[in-house]
Amino acid sequence: MRHIATFCGSCNCGCPELYVDDTAAPDKRIVLTDDFGQQVQMSTDQLADLVASARNGVLDQLHDA
Secondary structure, X not given: OEEEEEOOOOOOOOOOEEEXXXXXXXXXXXXXXXXXXOEEEEOHHHHHHHHHHXXXXXXXXXHHO
């Protein structure tokens, strides 16, 4: 898998990471891992939709929760 980004906090317990698996089926090419060893697989279109939603503020309310 090709590493794209690490989303790191200040917890020293591992960090979520984003990968691209070029050998996976198109609907499972994007891999997001968490700091507990779990992962989510999605298509590049699904990731693009997630990023667009975040840019449009859909996640802003979570910060205040």
